[in-house]
Amino acid sequence: MKFATFTADGARRFGAVTDTGMVALNDAFPEWPTLFDAVRAGGLEALAEAAEGRQATHTDVTYEMVMPDARRILCVGVNFPDRNAEYKDGSDQPQYMSLFPRFASGFTGHDRPLIRPPESHKLDYEGEIAIVIGKAGRRIAEADAYDHIAALTICNEGTIRDWVRHAKFNVTQGKNWDRSGAIGPWLVPFTDPGQLDEARIVTRVNGEVRQDDVVSRMMFPIRKEIAYISTFMTLEPGDVIVTGTPTGSGARLDPPQFLAPGDVVEVEVAGIGTLRNTVEDEAQ
Template sequence: MNLVTFTAAGRQHWGVTASGGVLALSGEFPQWRTLRNVIEAGAIPQVLAAWRGRTASHPDGTFTHDIPIPDPEKIICVGVNFPDRNAEYKDGQDAPPFMSLFPRFARSFTGHGAPLIRPPESHQLDYEGEIAIIIGKGGRRIPEADAHSHIAALTLCNEGTIRDWVRHAKFNVTQGKNWDRSGAMGPWAVPFTDPAQITDVALETRVNGELRQSDRTGRMLFPVARQIAYISTFTTLVPGDIIVTGTPTGAGARFDPPIWLKPGDVIEVSAEGIGTLRNGVADE
């Protein structure tokens, strides 16, 4: 089973997935307000043990998914992290010596099943399918060899982007990456127990059933362990922090002409062992 944050009857809960729905556990553990607090307490095994032998408290159709960690201290995204994605820049550089990073805010994401929001200021809404890791054990200057032991869980991310706004400035893309509810995360958090869950798994994005992005994490220019080591060099990682690990080539901006998302589209981001994150599109 997987960890999940959801809203039912106007109230947010956390719990675990169950057959035909979800099982709310937040009421049984009031000391932990969100899944971030569960992770911080090292209590994932305790929470999973509370599920055994029980059925869903909220059947499918009676709740909506929220992003798995609704209150992370920080979300850091890795850009240009696949060889074909790097080639799109046509700068003659085989691989960048250091990874590109930028922040996103939790408010810029919505949950599984909810629409990505296209703002009136720009219709250049684009998709980027990615795997995200959730930090379980914090630290500073984490050695790459120890990095996997700092992961609590995995989830999926559609790192929705307003393309023309990422080009408003010379040195950053932050303003194009942080429109309210322009991206999505979820549907759940898969507990991390084995490096094989991240080292070489298939990642795909489909739009209206058409395969647009496809690659494997084993081809990342900067593997997840290196991401954790590098990021923790300059900032202390804490439990519940999220690292969005990079998207393959094939985003809408790379078509000629570009294909932007529009109301009625359905985007599905899938990865082996994690599941599928599905979202539509709606105008603000």
């Protein structure tokens, strides 16, 4: 079962994704106004039971960022060995992972355009797996880390490259332009640790493969990410961790190839799906 946030008939809803459309579930769970609330309540199994055997309620829908009400989104940077080498600074694998925050306003949904701002045309793509926390925890042991995952989704962690260089110690301003990235299309409940350990991330731009790597090659595996982050902050249900992108982003190509209006970016992860976005310039 897959769960999405979508707009239909002028209203934002959440529900189950079927082959014929969406099964809206808002009315069945008035205590959960959003999909974020359902995750925080540990309600994905209840949603699946409610959707089982039901016909689609909506066939003409617009996908939204899968959890637009998410309060905390943390991203892991430079998490594949070839990605570290792309920086050409001669550094070995770092002892600790790089982390930075992103905000829900920086993301759009599946089949929606990524927005290139007038201030910079260096919009880049980063295909990644995102995990959604379902069980709170502090100082979580690596061996127990997967017990705290509720669901998986896909992220295109779109970045305005020159703006990540505006300051000495942070990249926040280059990572949070409105609708510069996407998360979706849906949440897939997490049930198979082996599937996640061997998951492959493939990013295509206009049909050309730009990124292709497997989670098992991460310098900081997802178990370690959960353990490390939960050392300094209590992870709460609904928190999102964007786990790292492979080599092959546009900025590191020779010459660099940034996204332009009309481009189509697809991030595919077997077992989750494909997140597809076009690119548009921001309306003035």
